[in-house]
Amino acid sequence: MTEITSIARSRSWRGGLVVDDDVRPDEVAAAVQAADGLVWIDLLRPGVDELTELTEDLGLPATAVEDALEPWERPKVARHEDYLFFTVYAARLVPSEEGEVLGGRITTGRVSGIVTPRALLTIRIDDEFDMADVLRRWEESSDLLRFGSGALVHGLFDVVVDGHFDTIQQLDDEAERLEDLLFGQRRTSSAFIRQVFELRKHLVQVRRVVLPMREVVNTLLRHRAGESDGLDSWYDDLYDHVLRASEWTESLRDMVTTLFETNLSLQDSRLNQIMKKLAGWGAIIAVPTAITGWFGQNVPYWGFSQPFGVALSAGLIVATSAGLWAVFRANDWL
Structure with a gap:
């Protein structure tokens, strides 16, 4: 048996209550087979052998490993015969050492997942995304966990989308600040143009992970069609949040374009x-x-x-x- 050292966190529930916060690999099969059991295992930088062994414990085919370790996987949801596979990206804006938002950088954290009716296996190829926030969200909505792995997936996606909102809000605040600068001084300098460029670059990076979420959640909803487990309204609300985030990024792109064009117009006028x-x-x-x-x-x-x-x-x-x-x-x- 391969020693699995990449398990960062794990947890199992029964009837929505935590029964084990350190699930060992040899306990996975028994926990999944329980009538009201629910298992989550988080892998950080797993190897092929480790992931293969865990998928076998979950009763999944070897093909489940391929997409999870693909280095340039796009955001998606794919339905297979025995499981559901997804990949999403969280986004976070890290300010510069001087505390400047536009002088910082956008970091993205990839989270892939293999979902069965009673288990969620998350795979992270780096530690840019902190699963602690997801655990807190599951604890806050522990009454939903009795509905199975769909509640785990919803909580994970909800945290990812909330992170998108926080990042977009920071970029929106910077756009308003640049707007005040544009009309608050007699002329703009090259530093202003650089800041507009930085804002546009950050926005492009955020849009790459935010816009695909519409199709990801929509596909998830289609795969859930016919399932009546009490989570329908929660997923509808999640989809609404995803649409709002997408529309917000589109409006921000228009605002950044307007900032650039207005600056040129003001320079021509002056x-x-x-x-x-x-x-x-x-x-x-x-x-x-x-x-x-x-x-x-x-x-x-x-x-x-x-x-x-x-x-x-x-x-x-x-x-x-x-x-x-x-x-x-x-x-x-x-």
């Missing part, structure tokens, strides 16, 4: 304002140039070689420039 002011001041500066050029002719004119000619030219410069300034100001050119 450039137009600058060009308009430069054109107005250029017209005013052209007046004294023209007048001094006229009075600088080498031909006689009214006031030529006379003291009042200087006063006349100076007066024309001041009056015409002031008149142009007043006209441009009235038309919001300056």
Whole structure:
């Protein structure tokens, strides 16, 4: 018998009550065969031999091992003859050392599962996802565990989707902060563009794990069609949460796109304002140039070689420039 060292946690219930919080591999078969028994085993970085032995104890075929250890498995639910297989991804935003959200990174934790009517075997290839939150959720809804492994799967998915909501909320807060920056200062710097890019990159990573959950939960609901175990309303509520998370990410994507486009529009508007002011001041500066050029002719004119000619030219410069300034100001050119 292969020694199974990858079991991170395990638990068994009877009638919804915990009877063992450390299920040994040789106890799995007996616990599953009990009429009202329910078993959960969590594997962290298991080997092929370990997983194969556990699936045999659960009475599953060897094909159950293949999908669970596939390194690039996409989020999905697959129905097999004797079991249900799923893969989902949790998402978490880890801030930078300075506490900046956009300077941090998005981490995803993969959780795969093999589900039978009386057992749930979860497989994690890393420790990015903490099963402690799932255990707390099961304890809070312990009355549902009498319905079998469907309650375990619901609690696990509910924690994953709640984590999606928390991450999306953080990104939404950052989008609102960037919106305030966009309209709260006269011009944006390259740092603002970098932050918008970081927000968009984080959002793309989150959407990769959030959007497939619609199909995952929908497929799970289809496979549950015809089963009346008291969990229907709970799964309907879970599907509603998944739809809300998906729609939220879509609206955030539109907001990020709007932030980028609005920033470009504001820059164009500011450039137009600058060009308009430069054109107005250029017209005013052209007046004294023209007048001094006229009075600088080498031909006689009214006031030529006379003291009042200087006063006349100076007066024309001041009056015409002031008149142009007043006209441009009235038309919001300056």
